[in-house]
Amino acid sequence: MVDERIYSILKIRKRAWYVWLWRVAWFIWLVFWTEVAIGSFKELEQKAFKISWTIFLVSLGLGFLLWLWGYIKFKKKKSTQISVGPPVDSHAPPYSDHSF
Amino acid sequence: MNRRDFFKFGFGGTGFMVGGGLVSGLNTPASYSHLNKGGHPWWVETTLSPKLAIDDKVYSRFNSRKNVFGSFTRYYGSKREKELMRRSEAKRMEYYKENRPGYRLEDRALADAGWIISRMGGLNRGTRSWKRISVMTPELREVKKYSGSPEEAAQLIKAAARYFGAATVGITYLDRRHIHSRERGKRIVFEPVKQPYENKEKLVIPDDCNYAISLSVQMSLENIQCSPTAIGSAGSSMGYSRCEFLVAGLAEFIRGLGYVAIPSVNDLGSSVAIAVDAGLGELGRTNRLITPEFGPMVRLAKVLTNMELALDKPIDFGLMEFCKVCKRCAEACPAKCLSFDDEPSLSVKGEWNNPGHQAWFEDSPQCLAYWRESTSGCSICLAVCPWSKKDKTMIHDIVKATSAKIPVLNGLFTHMDEAFGYGRQKSAEKWWSLNLPEYGIDTTQGKG
Numbered sequence: 297m298v299d300e301r302i303y304s305i306l307k308i309r310k311r312a313w314y315v316w317l318w319r320v321a322w323f324i325w326l327v328f329w330t331e332v333a334i335g336s337f338k339e340l341e342q343k344a345f346k347i348s349w350t351i352f353l354v355s356l357g358l359g360f361l362l363w364l365w366g367y368i369k370f371k372k373k374k375s376t377q378i379s380v381g382p383p384v385d386s387h388a389p390p391y392s393d394h395s396f
Numbered sequence: 397m398n399r400r401d402f403f404k405f406g407f408g409g410t411g412f413m414v415g416g417g418l419v420s421g422l423n424t425p426a427s428y429s430h431l432n433k434g435g436h437p438w439w440v441e442t443t444l445s446p447k448l449a450i451d452d453k454v455y456s457r458f459n460s461r462k463n464v465f466g467s468f469t470r471y472y473g474s475k476r477e478k479e480l481m482r483r484s485e486a487k488r489m490e491y492y493k494e495n496r497p498g499y500r501l502e503d504r505a506l507a508d509a510g511w512i513i514s515r516m517g518g519l520n521r522g523t524r525s526w527k528r529i530s531v532m533t534p535e536l537r538e539v540k541k542y543s544g545s546p547e548e549a550a551q552l553i554k555a556a557a558r559y560f561g562a563a564t565v566g567i568t569y570l571d572r573r574h575i576h577s578r579e580r581g582k583r584i585v586f587e588p589v590k591q592p593y594e595n596k597e598k599l600v601i602p603d604d605c606n607y608a609i610s611l612s613v614q615m616s617l618e619n620i621q622c623s624p625t626a627i628g629s630a631g632s633s634m635g636y637s638r639c640e641f642l643v644a645g646l647a648e649f650i651r652g653l654g655y656v657a658i659p660s661v662n663d664l665g666s667s668v669a670i671a672v673d674a675g676l677g678e679l680g681r682t683n684r685l686i687t688p689e690f691g692p693m694v695r696l697a698k699v700l701t702n703m704e705l706a707l708d709k710p711i712d713f714g715l716m717e718f719c720k721v722c723k724r725c726a727e728a729c730p731a732k733c734l735s736f737d738d739e740p741s742l743s744v745k746g747e748w749n750n751p752g753h754q755a756w757f758e759d760s761p762q763c764l765a766y767w768r769e770s771t772s773g774c775s776i777c778l779a780v781c782p783w784s785k786k787d788k789t790m791i792h793d794i795v796k797a798t799s800a801k802i803p804v805l806n807g808l809f810t811h812m813d814e815a816f817g818y819g820r821q822k823s824a825e826k827w828w829s830l831n832l833p834e835y836g837i838d839t840t841q842g843k844g
Contacts, residue, residue: 335790339786339788341816341818347816
């Protein structure tokens with residue numbers, strides 16, 4: 297076991313492969329629109345800058361909300377499982393609800 | 397479909413989109429330099445002949461007197477022209493009194509001053525002299541003339557042209573039908589002589605001047621986007637002056653290597669037709685050249701020579717298909733002088749067009765009348781063209797590459813271009829505080 301007094305432990309929840317791929321796609325999407333926004337700003341194209349910046353912010357916000365929704369669900373599930381005992385479906389991996 | 401399946405299958409589509417985006421994104425100038433063809437991006441194809449057809453039975457040398465500048469009064473009517481000039485003058489004074497941005501004294505002074513170098517030359521005059529100006533020829537140096545292979549010579553010419561300010565350079569075997577039949581009231585003829593010359597009746601080009609070096613210089617998009625103001629006009633005048641410097645310098649360089657060089661800007665022959673043959677771009681709906689790198693934001697020039705050079709091929713980057721769908725220039729034209737036809741045609745609009753080649757022909761007298769009406773020229777059709785872009789963001793490369801390869805998306809791209817606000821008129825007042833780079837252009841654009 298890792299000594300928690302010495303090491304900081306970063307816990308990453310186990311997820312299905314396609315959830316990770318969605319996250320990578322979302323990240324690339326954000327990088328793409330950031331690049332467009334910066335480029336449009338340099339090109340002095342104000343409307344293009346505003347639109348691309350808005351797409352970036354909306355995508356960022358939606359992604360965050362989706363993650364938050366999944367996180368809240370996960371927390372709720374976890375607290376229910378702790379209070380009522382082990383999960384009924386023993387095949388399901390613990391704490392992997394595939395949400396964001 | 398449950399939530400798990402939705403995300404699973406949804407990923408397929410997103411993965412495809414992102415993958416596609418990445419592949420296109422990699423084709424930004426930084427990475428396509430090793431894949432290019434004749435200096436063009438990877439998505440530009442070379443072809444054996446220009447895409448727009450030429451009717452060999454009809455196409456012939458054009459008398460430049462018939463162009464709109466030479467015969468405006470005849471096309472427009474002298475009475476109408478006088479009225480037009482009166483209105484133009486009244487408007488000019490009104491704008492002065494109003495202190496209207498883009499039409500103030502400083503704006504007009506800038507546009508006029510931009511012509512300064514251009515005014516130093518004309519057909520076989522000044523900087524566009526057909527003979528040596530000051531360069532030391534091999535004869536004077538008492539050495540043999542340059543004798544590299546055509547490929548080596550073409551490499552030298554292209555490097556020198558870029559050094560003198562060319563944005564792109566192409567070389568073609570001269571189609572003599574592109575050369576005017578008459579200019580300044582004199583016949584232009586080809587004769588078996590060693591040096592070009594001019595007398596009272598004719599301008600003589602040596603028979604062995606079979607190579608045309610086609611050159612483009614960038615115009616400042618920031619200026620042209622201010623059209624139709626004097627700031628917009630300064631973009632054109634500066635372009636012409638830079639052309640003048642370029643052809644004068646390149647012609648002297650060629651003479652310095654021991655060969656004949658005949659520099660030309662808009663005189664002598666059709667720069668657009670030569671540029672299409674030399675693979676600088678394609679003919680667009682504006683009946684002007686559109687390049688893959690700068691769109692229509694270029695001025696053209698040419699140098700004829702007897703130096704044997706390796707040739708470039710015409711190019712195809714899907715522009716014709718794009719122009720069929722787009723029509724933004726025609727919609728934006730305040731004089732309504734551009735064609736709305738879906739297909740390019742062989743039938744000309746008037747005597748000002750040279751018949752025998754396929755194009756979207758324009759109503760040039762209407763165009764020139766609007767130039768005068770606006771008091772400061774007009775380049776709106778160039779400013780709104782979706783190909784007029786700087787390359788500060790990779791989305792433009794993605795769109796251009798996709799348009800070249802998947803023309804079915806052209807309609808979507810046109811709408812997106814409009815929705816994103818491209819092509820809108822910019823403030824001529826703010827132009828003065830933009831702190832632009834040299835000549836108002838980004839000389840690294842399209843260079844890979």
